[in-house]
Structure formats: C-alpha cells, structure tokens
Amino acid sequence: MSTHYTRGSFQLMKSMNRSIILNMIREHGPISRADIAKQSRLTPPTVSNIVKELIQTQFVIETTQGQSKGGRKPTLLEINADHFYIIGVDVGTFHMNFVVTNLYGELKDVAKKDIPSYPSKEDILDTMKSGIREFFTSGKCDPEKFLGIGIGMHGIVDPIEGVSRFAPSFQLYDIPIKAELENEFDMIVKVENDAKAMTLGEYWFGNGNxxxxxxxxxxxxxxxxxxxxxxxxxxxxxxxxxxxxxxxxxxxxxxxxxxxxxxxxxxxxxxxxxxxxxxxxxxxxxxxxxxxxxxxxxxxxxxxxxxxxxxxxxxxxxxxxxxxxxxxxxxxxxxxxxxxxxxxxxxxxxxxxxxxxxxxxxxxxxxxxxxxxxxxxxxxxKLEEHASAIGACVLILEEFFSR
Structure with missing residues (x-):
C-alpha cells in the first residue's frame, strides 16, 4: 500500500472521528470525555487528542463539572454554539429570505429582500450579495465568526457545482451561485434546491428529527x-x-x-x-x-x-x-x-x-x-417560513458535523 494512500486514509479517519465526536457533543452534550469514548468505541487517548483540537479551534468548550461517581468530578464538554455563525438564503419567486443561525440552528438575525421583476442572472446574484453583505455590516454579528453561506434555490440545482441549472420562476439557466459568492466573500458556499434544504432543516432542527x-x-x-x-x-x-x-x-x-x-x-x-x-x-x-x-x-x-x-x-x-x-x-x-x-x-x-x-x-x-x-x-x-433558509445553513453544518 502506498504511503500516499495510508496518509490519505489516516487524514480521513481523523476527520471522521472528529466529526463523530463533534456530533456526539452536539446531540448529547454536556458530555464527559469518558462517555464519548464509551459510546463511540474510540480509545480514550484518541478522544482526548481530538477534544483538545476541538477546544483549540473553539468549536467546543469545557463546562460545569458533572456528577462524580467517586473520585474527581468530570469536566463536561459542549458545543460553543455562539462562537460561529452561518448565513442561510432562501430564494423564492418574489423575495429572498436571509437568516443567520448559530451552530444549533437558532436564529440570530433575519432579513428579506425583494427580487426585481423578470430578473437577470446578475440581478439574482446582486440581490444575494447585498443581503449577505448587510449581515457583515449590521453590527449584530461579528463578521469574523461567519463559517459559510448556504443557499436554498427553487428549481433544478446542481449541488456539486453549486449552480442553479434552471430557475423556472425566472426562466433563467446556469446561474453560477457558488463560484460568484465564494469569490465575493471568500468562504465556503453550498447550494441546494429549496425543498431539499427545507427537508434538511426539518431533519436537523424540526419535525423530522x-x-x-x-x-x-x-x-x-x-x-x-x-x-x-x-x-x-x-x-x-x-x-x-x-x-x-x-x-x-x-x-x-x-x-x-x-x-x-x-x-x-x-x-x-x-x-x-x-x-x-x-x-x-x-x-x-x-x-x-x-x-x-x-x-x-x-x-x-x-x-x-x-x-x-x-x-x-x-x-x-x-x-x-x-x-x-x-x-x-x-x-x-x-x-x-x-x-x-x-x-x-x-x-x-x-x-x-x-x-x-x-x-x-x-x-x-x-x-x-x-x-x-x-x-x-x-x-x-416546525421551522415555518424560515425552514428553507435554516436548512440552507445546515448545508454548511453538515461539513462539520456528521449525522
């Protein structure tokens, strides 16, 4: 086996384990390192190393001491939910809904913008950009804390390329959303169909859990x-x-x-x-x-x-x-x-x-x-009018947490 392949698998293992631990803390926190090791069947040293890295990157924080079963009280871990934010956009026929959520999908800011009648591709992209930019300048959320941007777009979407292939309400084809927004804001951008985004939002934070x-x-x-x-x-x-x-x-x-x-x-x-x-x-x-x-x-x-x-x-x-x-x-x-x-x-x-x-x-x-x-x-x-926009945020959360 080539060293390149081994090193690749080792990296993947490490990030898979990281995802498993991160998600366990998200779903079951506050939780101790010992309980993570027990439930994930990872070795205590592996858990310790990954937790150390998660604390350094500020995804996870140590919190109040748990109940002792004799001996020292364990330190519990939980997600540092408000240390990072995600922007979600839901592109409808007449309006775009914009939201900012924390790592638990909780709303921190919302906005709405009208879409011009008979829009061009540029109109759609400009409306997105101006709505997103307002979150950076509104002063409500620290721009340094934004992790990424998720877009829920009506019609046919290519989620790999991040392109709107066909938006029937606008009769527009091939809008390069991901490329344009990544270039503009220099952060990860994911694009999905709005109904699929809504479903994802309900699966994580709504009635589909x-x-x-x-x-x-x-x-x-x-x-x-x-x-x-x-x-x-x-x-x-x-x-x-x-x-x-x-x-x-x-x-x-x-x-x-x-x-x-x-x-x-x-x-x-x-x-x-x-x-x-x-x-x-x-x-x-x-x-x-x-x-x-x-x-x-x-x-x-x-x-x-x-x-x-x-x-x-x-x-x-x-x-x-x-x-x-x-x-x-x-x-x-x-x-x-x-x-x-x-x-x-x-x-x-x-x-x-x-x-x-x-x-x-x-x-x-x-x-x-x-x-x-x-x-x-x-x-x-359960998420009502914000379901697709919150689901768009989940597109980014999926990059960090595995379910």
Missing amino acids: DADNMVGVNVGNGIGAGMMIKGQLFHGENNIAGEIGHITIDLSGPKCTCGNYGCLQTLAAGPAIAERARKELKTGKPSMIRDLVDHDFEKVDGKLVYEAACEGDEFSIELLNQTGRFLGIGLTNLIHTLNPKRIIIGGGVSKAGDFLMDGIKETIHSRGLTSKAKETHIVLS
Whole structure:
C-alpha cells in the first residue's frame, strides 16, 4: 500500500472521528470525555487528542463539572454554539429570505429582500450579495465568526457545482451561485434546491428529527419535495428527484409553466388557489371575498382566501379543503412510491394549516393502499417560513458535523 494512500486514509479517519465526536457533543452534550469514548468505541487517548483540537479551534468548550461517581468530578464538554455563525438564503419567486443561525440552528438575525421583476442572472446574484453583505455590516454579528453561506434555490440545482441549472420562476439557466459568492466573500458556499434544504432543516432542527426516511414538501408558488432516504437527501441521476409539482394529476387540467397540462402545482400551489378563487367568484359564487376586494377579483390572492376562511367564509374553506385533496393525491403517489415514515408540509401555502390538512388527510385515508399507508404521519413544518433558509445553513453544518 502506498504511503500516499495510508496518509490519505489516516487524514480521513481523523476527520471522521472528529466529526463523530463533534456530533456526539452536539446531540448529547454536556458530555464527559469518558462517555464519548464509551459510546463511540474510540480509545480514550484518541478522544482526548481530538477534544483538545476541538477546544483549540473553539468549536467546543469545557463546562460545569458533572456528577462524580467517586473520585474527581468530570469536566463536561459542549458545543460553543455562539462562537460561529452561518448565513442561510432562501430564494423564492418574489423575495429572498436571509437568516443567520448559530451552530444549533437558532436564529440570530433575519432579513428579506425583494427580487426585481423578470430578473437577470446578475440581478439574482446582486440581490444575494447585498443581503449577505448587510449581515457583515449590521453590527449584530461579528463578521469574523461567519463559517459559510448556504443557499436554498427553487428549481433544478446542481449541488456539486453549486449552480442553479434552471430557475423556472425566472426562466433563467446556469446561474453560477457558488463560484460568484465564494469569490465575493471568500468562504465556503453550498447550494441546494429549496425543498431539499427545507427537508434538511426539518431533519436537523424540526419535525423530522427522528425520521431517517421522510419527505418534506414545499408548497408555495410552486411545489417541490425533498426526499430523505436513510438519513441522506436523494437527488436522483440529474438532480430532478422531488419535482412532484410536475406529477400529472388531471390530464385535461390547466396548462403549467412547464408546458404540460394538469400538473399538481397548477391545482394546489399558491397561484392556483388564487386563480380558482377568481374563476369561481366570476361565476357568481357567494363569498365575503367579493367585498374584501371591492369586486376587483384581480386583487384576490392565496393569503386573502386564507384570511376569509379564518373568518368562517364557506367558499374559502371549501376551496382550501379542495386544495388539500389535490395535494393528498400527489402525496398518496409519494407514499406508494417511497413509503416514508413522515411527510412534512412547509412553504407559504402550508400557513393554511388545518383547512389544508383536513383535505390532505381525508384523501390519503381514502386512497392509501394499506392501513399503514393510510396512517402515514403528515405534519406541518416546525421551522415555518424560515425552514428553507435554516436548512440552507445546515448545508454548511453538515461539513462539520456528521449525522
């Protein structure tokens, strides 16, 4: 065996062990060196050496003494959570959400920027750069403490190259996000699809923490899914795994931006809800929405439908229920394909909560193949509007912690 190979494996071993120990402290801290050795089956000297290095790099700190089992009290270790920060960006259709989190995914700062109409690649990159730059100058977080930048981008993303291959809302191809931002800010940048980022965020810090096989579904202006299989995001052969917004639900349904007819997102995404409301109101259906928009139906959007439903408007409640039933069909297809332990629903439309969930659960219950399929656990996102941006931060955390 060549020395080059041995040295390479030794480096890898060292960093794997480092990751294992770091993650153990993250998940089980405060924890003693002895307990780390016992649980990880690494030798005490190995643990000591790595812990020493982690304390030097300030990822880990020694904390209050634990309970003694006779003899000296052990010193416990925990993550130095606020010593480092990560920037996460969620690129939607009309806005970008920016967050700063610590090593526990806790929010330290948030911001929002509008995306120009019909943006160019430069517009997208400039909006990102200016939002990120503001965190460096706001004075809330020490710029020296930033570890990296994660980006959750709608559409098809190449996570290896860090390129947005196709952003359907902007009709833009091949935006070199990673190269541009690494060049601008001189720190590690990772790029992922927004629904996959949301799923990752929920898996680490949200409602997916105990589910290695799960699906996160982002329902906003479009519909996308992140599929977690054995604790790993599944990308498929060309990174299009999870584009469930383009499952055909109705062969003769409305035309989708992708060119096909009757895609799930033409029936259940935000714009589809508003479109269906406008269409039915024009046929004379009674609803309080008429007065809310003063009979100017172009003002109707999904948010308004939800607000009317909260006021008890039958028309709006039924519309959101119907949206849930359409989503339920798409999710039943997912259940029969992947059989996840849990499905987590996020994105703007998920704010409709029970109005949506009733329709989803009713459909899955009537269409699921077996009693277990019918009972698939469906929950709303715990991280809510920041799920994709926090998930984008996890892209960077994954570089330091292994799960």
